[in-house]
Amino acid sequence: MVSVTSYDENPDIVHLSDEYRPTKLADIVSELYDGERTVAYTVMEDKNFPDRHMIDFLLDVIMESYVFCKNEVDNSWNVVSKWFLDDCQMQQMRNALKYGRKGIVLKLLPKIEQKNTSYMKGICRHESLKELLSNEDIRKYMVLCLKLTLLMNANDPPVHLECSGWKPIRDRQEEQEDLLQSAKSAVDANNLKPATSPTNEDSETHKEHIFEKNFEEHTETNREELEKSKYKEYTFRERHTVIHVWPVMYLHKGGPILRKGIAQRVKDSKAEPSDKPWAWWK
Template sequence: MMVLEGKFGQQQKGISGRQRSRDNNDQSQQTPDNTKQTSGRRETQPPEHEIREPGHHYDSRRSEQAKNENIPAIENSEKARSSKFSDEFSKTVRSKRASIKMRQNNPDIADLSDTNRPTRIAERFSELYDNEWTEAFEELSRRSRSEKETIEYLLSIVQEAYKFCANEAERQIKDITKVFDRILEFGSNDYNNKELISQSNVRSEEGHRLIVQYRKEMAGLAVERFKQVFMESKKHKWNRNIRLPAHLGALDLYGKKAVELTWWMSVQDPPVYLCPASESETDGFDKSLYRAYTKSGTEVDFFVWPALKLYKEGGVLMKGVVQFK
């Protein structure tokens, strides 16, 4: 009886062991996907809704706190940049005012920021003689004109252009001043239909200077119109006197360029001075203002190109050209 019980007990233990083994296998097959078996060690991953991309901060509050901590630094940086810009702008304004004040009543001091300052005009005037003058001279020479006659004709174009522009510049200042006075006296609606009552010609030096400066700033608007007006007014006279054809390309270009440069001379404050260059001026001839054309000497035969001065009593900007006997 005891033998039977022992065998039966052993059989029962064997059955129980096999049952436990099957149960363990079933449990291992039912293990969730988020549990891994790695080298005998089980690792549990977070649920899918909690998985973050690499580098992502799990604590969003910490990230927001870091942003808030950076705000004062960003604001301080913006303030520093704004302050630096303001300081640079103030320096530029002060420098500009100091430059204007320094140049007042002292035309020998140049404004280097002005692309149409006297020295630059003189450079372009010299280029006009080297380039457009040469081409126009060759164009006229092909029409059996003498060298002296051709040179004097080209010189007369520049002289007439200078006179034309100087008159226009003076007239403009008078007209602008008159319009300002009418607007002040009658208002902006009626100024054009009434004459001034006071007819006062008293102007402050500062007011006149500001008007001249304003006209210079806007002078470029008149260039193309003056080119057309001058060329149309002179072509008939030139063609009648020297029997030129209706159109000569190089001569037209030369005339228009002469008008442009003499206009910029005329709107300077004070105006750039184009020295007289004619046979009637040889008595007071200043040799230091000129260089020789093809012959050297002491006695003038004819002028080729005019000299420029900063203003009438000012220094020489560019020497002229003269032919000696």
Template sequence: MIDSYVKRTDEYISDLKAKLSIAFTEKYLIEMKLKDNFNLQRKTIENLEKNITTRDKLLFEKDEQLYAQERQIKKITKQLEDIMNEELSHRGKVNAIQSESKGNTHDKDIGNRDGSKTKVIIKESDFDKEKIEKELTELKTKLELTLSKLQETETELENTKTRLSKAMGDKLTDNNPNIADLSDKNRPTKLAERYAELYDNHWTDAFDVLQAFNQGEETVIEILINILKNVMIFCQSKALEQIKTLKKVLAFANEPVSTGVLTLRTFDGIKPFKIKSVLNQCYNISFESYIPNASLQISEDVSPDFWKVLKDARKALSGISLENLHQMFISNGQGSTNDTIKSALKVGKFTRECIEICWYMAVQDPPVTLGPISDKGSVFNADMYKAYTVSGTHVDFVVWPPLLLHEHGPILAKGVAQGYVRKP
């Protein structure tokens, strides 16, 4: 009896030790995550401070230009007032001369008895009148030129204000997901709605099609997730390829472009060699050149504004390139021996919708990304996942990955996972 009690006690203590070990591990992971988040936030703050400093400097320079132009406008306005006052003064003189001329007509009648003196007075009056009229003509010409110059200055001032506004807008929106273009029908919030509809509608239809091939539920779910991941990889690689090609064409470069630095960030649950296999065998894409979730870093020889123009051009033409992108994916997948790709061709509507949404995600600045996929047995994060058919404290398997505004960013759309309650 005592031995049985001691045995149960030992088992209980062992179980507590195991739970304590797990708790310490989870504590360590949380601390590491908090540390990473702190470093990321600090880096974000530093970048924001740098952007604010650059913006303030730009604003100061533009304010100096605007102040100089305003002073020029005031100067021209003062000249105009002086010219108009001078013109009024001359008009008064002309009126006085005209009145005097009428009086001189009477003098002319008298001058017939004293001819020479009267004729001299008339000639001097005519001479003064012609001189003043000539000066008036010159003043009118000068006034028209000044008015034209004033209009040009005002137009230049307005253009400067417009350019400043656009420059500040570009500075604020470049690689800044917190400022959305409300005129963009494919902005991140709209993509999140389509992403949710993809799961609610097309995912269900694709599930039924694949399950008809006598495949189990979890197997079909895994296939559909892999289709989404592979489409995302394909779209990200093509988005990078497009930017590099644009830069190469504009630079008339015959050599491969090396200014774009690619960094590896793999999806959770897919090993690097599997990604390499998918890219090389199925898509004919070099793993070393195009890797998932890669980001383009700005080289020193090209200004940030240049990359902004390229990214804007890519985004503006994203709808036009969709059909060709779909054809490339289908063409590269035909004849493939990869099970995921063969399944993708069987569920064409689901795959097409995945391509369209993932492409618009890839051309955002910064790109919208798929969130991390929780491991089996990990704590169920209700902020990141909704329950599939069973809720619980831990994750059994992931059905649909969450969507993030950008890498390590806030959640745009929750994923779906199957839960279970771990027994104590």
């Protein structure tokens, strides 16, 4: 008989009756990629979005969903632990709560979806993309990403999503602000002041110019070789990775791989400014 304590954060203990256990989630994530993601890609393609923009946005959706749901689950668990659970006692209660929360989190999905959608629309700086966030097929993809990543984080320990080089948008926003501040400081140092206030369009063009100018300083000069143990090829069978398309799914952080990620490969090893992800956010 397995003791109650052994269930706490033990990935080797599997509840076969759990329809959302990690291996089942891995199967559903594969179906998501082949199904809803493909449909969402087609919707964006019909609106003439460039291929790289579609890949980057759809990857951001699932990865941002994972980060968003991780914060939601962690914050709520921290409140419960602080006020109702003792570190040295009530282990049975702790395990029961963790095991049961997967059934509860799905009831919270509509509120979490509303909160996440509001966040995504709030940071989107492209009007054409913002309109698509209300498209039925795009919304279906976004909701399924939220549902699956919520269930991943409700596992004990959480199923882990990882994509090489990917950073949360909040981190990228901070890096962008640092670059803009550096550029402003350089202008001030040379006593260069614009004659008129820049328009929004000029501001966005200025941001792009800054990123291009600072690319070599903030990016690896060589592209990484594709890790075949973690990623499958997206289209071309070359040596070096330039675009990550889909994340790697692990049983838990530092654990075995449940599903490989997907990456685009190229022959040239030298990085280029076009390698940088699409900044659809503001």
